[in-house]
Amino acid sequence: MLRSTLLYLSESKKLAHWTMKMGVSRRVAQRFVAGETLEDAIAAARTLNRAGYTVSLDLLGENVLDKDGAIRAADVYVAMFDRIAAEKLDGNISLKLTRLGLDLDAQLCESLLTQIAAAAARHHNFLRIDMEGSPYTQRTVDLCTRVKAATDAVGTVIQSYLRRSERDVRDLIAAGCRIRLVKGAYQEPAEIAFPEKKDVDANFVKLMEILLPSGIYHAIATHDPRMIDATKKFAAAQGIAKDRFEFQMLYGIRTDLQEGLRREGYRVRIYIPFGTDWFPYFMRRLAERPANLTFFLRNLFR
Ligand SMILES: Cc1cc2nc3c(=O)[nH]c(=O)nc-3n(C[C@H](O)[C@H](O)[C@H](O)COP(=O)(O)OP(=O)(O)OC[C@H]3O[C@@H](n4cnc5c(N)ncnc54)[C@H](O)[C@@H]3O)c2cc1C
Numbered sequence: 436m437l438r439s440t441l442l443y444l445s446e447s448k449k450l451a452h453w454t455m456k457m458g459v460s461r462r463v464a465q466r467f468v469a470g471e472t473l474e475d476a477i478a479a480a481r482t483l484n485r486a487g488y489t490v491s492l493d494l495l496g497e498n499v500l501d502k503d504g505a506i507r508a509a510d511v512y513v514a515m516f517d518r519i520a521a522e523k524l525d526g527n528i529s530l531k532l533t534r535l536g537l538d539l540d541a542q543l544c545e546s547l548l549t550q551i552a553a554a555a556a557r558h559h560n561f562l563r564i565d566m567e568g569s570p571y572t573q574r575t576v577d578l579c580t581r582v583k584a585a586t587d588a589v590g591t592v593i594q595s596y597l598r599r600s601e602r603d604v605r606d607l608i609a610a611g612c613r614i615r616l617v618k619g620a621y622q623e624p625a626e627i628a629f630p631e632k633k634d635v636d637a638n639f640v641k642l643m644e645i646l647l648p649s650g651i652y653h654a655i656a657t658h659d660p661r662m663i664d665a666t667k668k669f670a671a672a673q674g675i676a677k678d679r680f681e682f683q684m685l686y687g688i689r690t691d692l693q694e695g696l697r698r699e700g701y702r703v704r705i706y707i708p709f710g711t712d713w714f715p716y717f718m719r720r721l722a723e724r725p726a727n728l729t730f731f732l733r734n735l736f737r
Pocket of ligand 1: 564565567592594617618619620621656657658659660683684685688689705706719720723724727
């Protein structure tokens with residue numbers, strides 16, 4: 436109930452405007468967001484690289500509804516690849532298709548995505564297309580598959596809460612796409628998504644067991660120790676080496692687990708969100724864990 440309410444509120448522009456003005460929200464959001472500028476993200480990436488992690492930079496923002504905004508965002512992503520190369524950072528980029536105007540003009544979105552993927556390829560780097568809510572799933576899979584046909588520098592994300600995901604995983608593997616496996620962060624109806632956590636978790640393990648032996652370099656993105664243990668055990672039993680896949684976690688979440696995996700010799704990539712448009716991302720993090728909301732409210736009333 437609480438999760439649904441927070442996810443519903445995450446789409447409210449009015450609440451976003453109000454919340455982002457409050458100093459207390461900014462302070463709490465800093466736990467999950469590296470800062471508002473690219474400089475902030477680069478500084479966080481440098482620190483994490485030095486500590487032995489790779490990173491993925493995410494310029495926050497979604498559901499862009501003007502053409503100029505989408506084109507400007509694409510220019511920023513291309514410049515980010517240049518900057519990552521100039522700084523010699525060990526990092527790639529994650530983006531959302533609605534930031535490139537998917538809601539507005541599918542052709543424009545595809546052309547911008549192709550340009551950004553070409554920039555990634557030029558730098559021998561990689562672009563990850565995040566997965567958004569279910570109205571975008573098919574279009575994301577299709578676009579990723581089409582752009583992948585021209586360059587290996589692109590991959591996407593699959594959510595274990597969706598009932599359709601096994602089919603998508605098999606299709607994307609057949610197309611040679613790299614996949615980041617997550618549980619899923621949006622509000623979805625029971626007809627298309629498993630409502631029970633135990634089913635989401637069981638599907639996560641099932642999909643992980645399809646991904647790892649596929650010979651493609653995939654990412655297992657979770658902070659759930661049980662999912663992590665299942666992955667480690669399966670990889671060891673199948674003789675899949677630690678450098679044939681990576682774990683991914685979000686900036687500021689379960690740093691103890693991040694550190695433990697790195698010490699054990701696993702590859703760990705940290706997803707670094709930054710930018711001024713942090714409200715929906717922040718609300719999804721509150722929805723994932725009631726303790727985060729309590730922390731926020733305690734600070735608000737202090
Ligand atoms: C690198 C990365 C990229 C992602 N990309 C996408 C994407 O493209 N599309 C998408 O839909 N979702 C994405 N997600 C979010 C994902 O779908 C889940 O919502 C999120 O990871 C929480 O699920 P979990 O696997 O950590 O397990 P859960 O069962 O939710 O949590 C397990 C444990 O992790 C810790 N934890 C989890 N979330 C939080 C939090 N917010 N604050 C503090 N502790 C927490 C808690 O200890 C919790 O008990 C991404 C996640 C990661 C790590």
